Amino acid sequence: MELKDKVCIVTGAASGIGLAIAKRYAAAGGKIAIADLKIEAAQAAADGINADHPGQAIAVAMDVTQEDQVNAGVQQVVDAWGTVDVLVSNAGIQIVNPVEQFAFADWKKMLAIHLDGAFLTSKAVLPHMYKQGSGTVLFMGSVHSKEASPLKSAYVTAKHGLLGLSRVIAKEGGPKGVRTNVICPGFVRTPLVDKQIPEQAKELGISEEDVIKKVMLGQTVDGEFTTVDDIAEVALFLAAFPTNALTGQSLVASHGWYMN
Structure with a gap:
């Protein structure tokens, strides 16, 4: 599947799953904005992609919990390439503790990065997608969007929440040509x-x-x-899927840990 000349924003893309997705999208012909809290790491990732695919990557400084930074980052991409075709909301962290020991500040931090970040980035890109009548929004969920594990109350709560947000955007965006799905890695x-x-x-x-x-x-x-390359292939499939037949869904990639 191809993303030729599609403009893609991937958050948290300076390393890990986000970087693997960015590289895969570039190999499929996409133009990639590496959006990350760490701009130096984002620039290094963009430079690496451009070494193999000249002119296909830029670095964008973005704290996904800050609306002004999200809006400015999306505008930077639009100024560079004219629009946004694909958003991958991937930025995330992990904090583990039993509920009774889970600091409220950590709870709020986890939900801000995973849920507020997904909301703010979606809110920023949707007007551009609606204007052109097409687009794809992908959220990085988890098997923990479906299941629970001890010590992960905030993470499980946030990942479950992404399913609801995705489904609402699918309902609102469908008539305007915008699809949204959740990737759920193991x-x-x-x-x-x-x-x-x-x-x-x-x-x-x-x-x-x-x-x-x-x-x-x-x-x-x-x-x-599961490998980062496994998830990058899933992200390419969902980004390039051409119709509303696949929207508001969640796709689990977990070596059979969770089956539904």
């Missing part, structure tokens, strides 16, 4: 997941090896992590 071996391994081992009183084998991968069909 455990992907990124720095975000690596950080959780010792944290969960400590909280659960088990070894790091057991966190990986029993907690993270115990319910998969093959004991394998």
Whole structure:
């Protein structure tokens, strides 16, 4: 599937899943805005893409919890390339703690990045998509959009919330040619997941090896992590899908951890 000359914004794209999606989109012909809190890392990622696909990537400084930064970043992309065709709301963090020990400030931070970020970026790009009568909005959900795990109250709540936001945008945007879907990965071996391994081992009183084998991968069909490239392929499929036949949906990629 191709994204030739489609203008794509990927948040949290300086590393991890976001960077893999940005690279895959560029290989499919897209023009990619690497939107990230860390502008130096975003510029390095854009430079790397441009080395293989000249002129197809720019770096955009964006804190997705700040409306003025989101609006300014989207305008920067529109000024450069005229519109926005694809948004991938991918920026996210993880904080783990039991509910009774979960700091309210951490709860608010988690929901701000995952939910407020999805809302603000969508709000900023939708007028451009509506104007041209086409567009795709993708949210980075999780198996935790469907399931719950101990220690992840804020993350699970936020990821469940993305399903609702996606469905509302699908209803509102469908008549205007805009589709929205949620990608729901299983455990992907990124720095975000690596950080959780010792944290969960400590909280659960088990070894790091057991966190990986029993907690993270115990319910998969093959004991394998999902890869960033797996998720990038899903993101390409959903971004390039041509009709409203596939909108308001969630696609799980988890090596069979969750099946629906």
